[in-house]
Amino acid sequence: MTVADKAEQGSTKKEFKMKVKRPKLDDLDISIGKKTRLYRLLYEHGPANGTLMVLPIDQGIEHGPLNFFVNPPSEDPDFQYRLALEGSFSGIALHIGLAEKYSRKYVGKVPLILKINGKTNVPSDDNAFSPLTASVEDAVRLGADAVGYTLYAGSPSQDRDIRQLNEVRYECAKFGMPLIVWAYPRGSAIDAKGGKDSLYAVDYAARLACEFGADVVKLNVPKIDESKMDKLPKPYNTLKLSYEEAIAKVVHAAGRTMVLFSGGSKESDQDLLHKAKAAMDNGATGLIFGRNMWQREHSDALKISSQIKKLMLES
Secondary structure, three states, rough: OHHEEEEEEEEHHHHHOOOOOOOOOOOOOOOOOHHHHHHHHHHHHOOOOOOOOEEEHHHHOOOOOHHOOOOOHHHHHHHHHHHHHEEEEEEEHHHHHHHHHHHHHHHOOOOEEEEEEOOOOOOOOOOOOOOOOHHHHHHHHHOOOOEEEEEEEEOOHHHHHHHHHHHHHHHHHHOOOOOEEEEEEEHHHHHHOOOOHHHHHHHHHHHHHHOOOOOEEEEOOOOOHHHHHOOOOOHEEEEEEEEEEEEEHHHHHHHHOOOEEOOOOOOOOHHHHHHHHHHHHHOEEEEEOHHHHHHOOOOHHHHHHHHHHOOOOOO
């Protein structure tokens, strides 16, 4: 490594050990419609202190019914709706069929984030792409406060994915609808450069969401895998960041796009609370935990959601 490389590495480390502040609603240069809807999510539901606690139930498409076997009552979407209401979530994220069939008695009580694209996990993710399953106009018709769009960063299908996202972004601007991008690195090229959960991949996905016009981005917490460090592009292959510092780096990359971190597969209470605290202490706007909530029995899910809400109110 040259002297210049060492100097660059040192300055990079110093920069991302700084505390990152989450963007506030007033920091965003957005339309009145978008601001009104985001205000409802941020300040009228959930923790209601400018943070977001979202309950997603899009896994029935993305993973199939297998996710419900661990807690059979969760196969009924009313389970998630009751959990969102009783657990004081900021909103629930789901696809159009569930929104039309199950949301009526929760209208005005549980804000809707309509997921408007999706795919199955039957084929591999080598060429991942999620076609549209609904429209921004559907979201307006259903009274949604935001739409969710999955972007597979780095997939060989990124050309049509980015074009489709641009069309959705235009419609969101037209209707004053906040755009939440599920930014997921996928594909063989991503695998060759350290994997979908590497800091390089997640950092890149965060930046893409900001550059493509997302108001909010949903990301996985980056994983530091020492066995794959040599695959990462420079300077990521030499960065020595802690778990918390990696989170701050990703939030920094997202700029004025608010960041939600996902929970992923079900974890223990202790591990989930650690993830939640690390995210909120390092600039995240919120959390979007699905399986980690509704794969628990209803009473246990309410208990852990209450603990997370308390943590968010203190952040």
